[in-house]
Amino acid sequence: MNPRQPPGIRPRLVAAGLGTERHRQPFPHSQENAMANPFPHAQSASPISGPPSALEYASDRIFRAIALSAASVIIILTAYILWEVAGKAMPAIGDYGLGFITGTEWDVNKGTFGVLPEIWGTLYSSLLALLLGGVFGIAIAIFLTQDFINHRLATIFRTLIEMLAAIPSVVFGLWGIYVLIPLLKPGAEWLHDEFGWIPLFGSDLSGPGMAPAALVLAIMILPTVAAISVDALRRIPYKVKEAAYGMGTTRWEAILKVMLPTASSGLLAALVLGFGRALGETMALAMLIGNANQISLSLFSPANTLASLLASNFPEAGQVEVHALMYAAMVLLAITFLVNVLGLGIQQYTLRKFEGKK
Amino acid sequence: MNATAEALFVAEPFQASGDVVIDCKVDKIFYGDFLAVRDSIVPIEKHKITGFIGPSGCGKSTVLRSLNRMNDLIQVFRFEGNVMYHGQDIYAKKVDPVVVRRYIGMVFQQPNPFSMSIYDNVAFGLRLNRFKGDVEERVEKALRSAALWNEVKDKLKNSGLSLSGGQQQRLCIARAIATEPDVLLMDEPCSALDPIATRQVEELMLELKEHYTLAMVTHNMQQATRVADTTAFFSVDISQGGRTGYLVEMGPTRQIFEDPREQLTKEYISGEFS
Numbered sequence: 150m151n152p153r154q155p156p157g158i159r160p161r162l163v164a165a166g167l168g169t170e171r172h173r174q175p176f177p178h179s180q181e182n183a184m185a186n187p188f189p190h191a192q193s194a195s196p197i198s199g200p201p202s203a204l205e206y207a208s209d210r211i212f213r214a215i216a217l218s219a220a221s222v223i224i225i226l227t228a229y230i231l232w233e234v235a236g237k238a239m240p241a242i243g244d245y246g247l248g249f250i251t252g253t254e255w256d257v258n259k260g261t262f263g264v265l266p267e268i269w270g271t272l273y274s275s276l277l278a279l280l281l282g283g284v285f286g287i288a289i290a291i292f293l294t295q296d297f298i299n300h301r302l303a304t305i306f307r308t309l310i311e312m313l314a315a316i317p318s319v320v321f322g323l324w325g326i327y328v329l330i331p332l333l334k335p336g337a338e339w340l341h342d343e344f345g346w347i348p349l350f351g352s353d354l355s356g357p358g359m360a361p362a363a364l365v366l367a368i369m370i371l372p373t374v375a376a377i378s379v380d381a382l383r384r385i386p387y388k389v390k391e392a393a394y395g396m397g398t399t400r401w402e403a404i405l406k407v408m409l410p411t412a413s414s415g416l417l418a419a420l421v422l423g424f425g426r427a428l429g430e431t432m433a434l435a436m437l438i439g440n441a442n443q444i445s446l447s448l449f450s451p452a453n454t455l456a457s458l459l460a461s462n463f464p465e466a467g468q469v470e471v472h473a474l475m476y477a478a479m480v481l482l483a484i485t486f487l488v489n490v491l492g493l494g495i496q497q498y499t500l501r502k503f504e505g506k507k
Numbered sequence: 508m509n510a511t512a513e514a515l516f517v518a519e520p521f522q523a524s525g526d527v528v529i530d531c532k533v534d535k536i537f538y539g540d541f542l543a544v545r546d547s548i549v550p551i552e553k554h555k556i557t558g559f560i561g562p563s564g565c566g567k568s569t570v571l572r573s574l575n576r577m578n579d580l581i582q583v584f585r586f587e588g589n590v591m592y593h594g595q596d597i598y599a600k601k602v603d604p605v606v607v608r609r610y611i612g613m614v615f616q617q618p619n620p621f622s623m624s625i626y627d628n629v630a631f632g633l634r635l636n637r638f639k640g641d642v643e644e645r646v647e648k649a650l651r652s653a654a655l656w657n658e659v660k661d662k663l664k665n666s667g668l669s670l671s672g673g674q675q676q677r678l679c680i681a682r683a684i685a686t687e688p689d690v691l692l693m694d695e696p697c698s699a700l701d702p703i704a705t706r707q708v709e710e711l712m713l714e715l716k717e718h719y720t721l722a723m724v725t726h727n728m729q730q731a732t733r734v735a736d737t738t739a740f741f742s743v744d745i746s747q748g749g750r751t752g753y754l755v756e757m758g759p760t761r762q763i764f765e766d767p768r769e770q771l772t773k774e775y776i777s778g779e780f781s
Contacts, residue, residue, distance in 0.1 A: 296582075388619040394580055396632050396682070397609035406631070411622045503622040504668050 234482070238475035249476055255442055255458075257466075262473040264480055269444045270452035271484065274359060274434065275427035277448075278366035282427075283420050285367070286374025287409075290419075293375075294382040295404055307379060314372035322436030325365045330354070330437075333361055337449050354449035357439035363448070365433050370423035377422060381415020382408060413499045421492030428485050431456040455481040516744075517546045519768075521737070521757035526553040528690055528720045529574055529611070534588040536569055538581065543569050547754035549739050551690065556712060556721040558735025558760065560728060562775070565741040566752025567724050571692055574722065575611035576604035609636065612688035616695040618675035620667030620682070625650075625659050628667040628678055632686035645685055653681035654711050673704025680711065684719070691715065693723040697730065709734050728776065731760060738763040740772050 186200045201209075241249065245262055252263015289310065293303045337354035344350045354360065385408060393407040409416065439451020440461055455477055466474055529551040536544040544566035551557050551574070559567035569578065576597060578584040589596040597607045612632075620628050629646045638645065646663075650656040655677040659670070667678050676696060683691055693712070697705040712721060712734050725731050731738050739757040743750050756763060756772045767773045 386619075388615060388617045389621065391577065391580065391615055392619040392621065392679070395575070395577060395608060395613040395615070396635060397605050397607075398635060399605050402635065406635075407621055413622075502624075502666065504666055 231482070234475055234478050237472060238479045239472075241472035241476040242479075245473070245476070249473070250480065253442070253444065255473075257470050260469065262470075262476075264455065264458070264477050266442045266444050267453050267455045267458045267477065268480065268484070270359075270438065271428060271454040271456070271481070273452070274363045274366055274438065274454055275424055277359070277363035278370055278427045279420060279424045281364070281367035282370040282374055282423055286371050286419065286423065287378050287416060289371075289375045290378030290382055290416075291404055291408075293379055295400070295408065307376070310372050310375050312372075313368065314376075318369065318430065318432040319436070321365050321369060322433040325361050325433060325437040326357075329361045329364060330356060333364075341449065348446040349448050351447040352445065352450045356451070357437050358449045358451050359438065359445075360448040362434050362438040362452075365437055366427050366430055369430060369433065370426050373426055374419045374423040377419035378412070378416050381412040381419065384415065385411050410503060413503060414496050417492060417496050417499060421489060421496070424488055424492070425485055428481070428488065429456055431460045435460045455484075515546065516753065516755070518548070518754040518756055520548045521550060521739075523550045523552050523737075525555065527551065528553045528592070529722075530591040531570065531574060532588045532590070533570060533573070533586075536566065536573060536578075536587070537583075537585040539583040542749055542751045544741075544752045545744075547739075547741070547752075549754060549757065551720060551722050552737060553720050554716055554718075555736040556716050556723060556734050558731040558738045559722070559724045559741065560726075560731050560738060560775075561741035561752070561755075562743060563726075564750050564752065565743040567739075567741045568694055569752070570741070571694055571722060571724050572613075574690075574692055575608050575613055577608070577613060579604050609686070610688055611690045611692060612683040612686070614676070614679050614683050614691065614693045614696050616698050618672055618679055618699060620670070620675050620678050622666065622668055624664050625667050625670070625678060626663040629681050629685050631682060636686055638686075649681040649685035650678075652684055652711075652715065653677045654707060655681055671704075673700050673707065676700055676704065676708060677711065680708070680715075684715065688719070690720045690722065693721065695724050695726060698726060705730070728764075732764055735760045740767075740769075740775065742771055742775070 191198075241262070245252070249262055249264060250268065251265055252261065253265050254261045254263050256262075289306075292298070293306055298306070334354055337350075337360065340350045341353045389407065389411055390403070393403040398406065434454050435457035438453060438457055440453050440457060441451035442453055443450065445452065459474055459478060459481075462470065462474055527550040531547075531549045531551065533544055533547040533549070535542060535546075547566075547570060549557075549559075549570060559571055561567045572578045573586055574590060574597075578586070586598055588598075590598055592607070592611070595602065597604075621631065623631075626646055629649050630642050633642050633645055647656060647660075650659060655674060658674060659665075659678075667675065670678060676699070680691075680696075696712075697708050700708065709730065712723070715721060716736075723735065725735075736759065737757065738760040740755045740763060741752050742755045743752050745751075756767060756769045758768075763772060764776055767776060
């Protein structure tokens with residue numbers, strides 16, 4: 150026993166269940182340790198401090214290996230999917246080239262394939278959804294975080310909104326068909342009659358169309374946008390709020406001039422994720438958008454999106470059409486990729502500009 | 508009732524020699540059911556620096572923040588008493604706290620610039636008040652007054668958050684004085700700063716008192732002796748079961764530190780308790 154060890158420490162260690170084999174000897178594992186203890190003489194004060202055991206070192210390495218393999222699986226999987234899709238799309242890419250992207254006709258019998266209407270429909274419906282869902286999502290986030298209602302009520306509200314995300318998209322589709330479209334019809338008719346000269350209302354809503362699809366899409370991305378925006382606004386330190394009110398701002402001035410700019414990078418992330426979700430959404434759109442191969446500004450015309458084209462045409466597609474569909478899938482992938490890169494770029498820019506981060 | 512009233516210590520009111528800008532009479536300040544501060548009369552004199560000192564939890568920050576209704580941000584906060592500012596009680600029903608804060612500015616313990624450019628930070632209050640004149644000139648003036656101009660004049664477009672801690676605090680002071688408020692409250696403005704930045708802020712305060720009235724909370728007694736003209740010493744009373752802060756003594760700084768009337772003040776000044 151070390152002579153400098155305080156006499157009282159032994160009974161206390163035993164009482165705490167620490168007076169076991171390992172603690173009785175200063176460094177019981179120093180023999181089998183992978184890393185030798187570089188301070189074998191530093192035991193004078195008490196035997197409590199010591200190097201991690203071999204087991205602890207091993208579990209450290211095992212954990213690192215698990216984390217690394219989990220990360221690589223994702224990368225490998227993504228690369229594999231890309232490779233497969235690209236491989237299947239190759240014949241179509243060779244056959245149709247860039248004309249595929251500018252073409253407006255999809256006719257299996259004639260063998261002409263073009264996805265411009267679908268690209269238009271995808272972007273148009275997603276932008277409309279982003280506009281609606283983004284405005285409402287951020288408004289909800291402001292409402293829930295800026296002391297409009299008490300904290301418990303806000304938590305309940307937030308849970309309700311997140312439950313929207315749990316509704317299967319086919320249910321949204323059915324709701325759109327049986328509730329939303331009949332509900333929109335009278336209003337759409339009136340708008341078309343009175344303001345038909347505005348391109349947005351240039352046609353009548355005869356059933357499925359852009360408006361119901363975009364509305365449902367907006368509701369579907371709302372939970373994503375709201376939840377991430379709430380987190381972004383909650384992350385603002387209290388001292389920023391104090392600074393704003395300390396300058397003599399009213400509540401709206403504080404929110405518009407200080408809180409929103411401060412949270413801007415997080416809010417942008419919310420919008421980009423929401424937009425990404427809207428681009429890829431398939432089932433509800435396939436049910437609601439009308440699957441019509443046309444480009445129209447009108448909110449009430451049927452249209453089509455890339456994802457819903459894939460979903461509706463795959464089941465009965467022959468060899469040639471499958472290749473074309475795979476090409477369309479590549480186009481969709483490229484669009485989502487571009488949107489994400491663009492979003493990330495804007496986010497980096499705001500981080501640099503507003504928060505001075507390099 | 509009378510027995511407790513007699514038992515409670517109440518400081519003698521400080522007779523200010525000059526003009527009093529804010530005459531603060533606290534009866535009771537509550538956070539919910541918790542009595543945070545009681546019976547403190549703190550007049551803030553014009554063109555002087557009033558320092559608030561005292562141990563942790565003595566309510567000095569609470570009293571300071573009551574002077575521009577910053578505590579109203581806390582929902583359970585309740586103020587009993589009155590704070591007379593130019594003949595008007597700022598806690599009167601018809602007074603909007605937003606207006607109070609436009610005349611009585613504040614600098615906080617932690618530097619808290621907005622996440623926008625240095626220029627926009629300083630111009631914030633000017634734009635808020637729909638200032639019609641030359642914003643650029645005012646921004647420069649405020650930054651010069653805050654002794655920051657030379658360091659930032661070439662990077663006004665950079666984010667305020669890219670500055671060092673001491674620079675950020677001086678930026679916050681520039682932001683507060685850009686609109687030339689009547690009174691500037693400072694809640695431990697140097698506690699997050701290193702000695703060099705602290706010294707710069709202190710020198711700045713001495714210059715600012717030519718044009719402004721200042722009140723400052725500090726944990727650092729040397730700082731109080733260096734900058735404060737008048738010092739208010741608060742202590743915390745645990746005899747009533749809670750932890751209630753109250754004013755022990757207020758007077759010219761020299762008198763408080765060299766010849767305190769109260770035994771409690773003497774003990775605190777000499778470091779016998781904190």
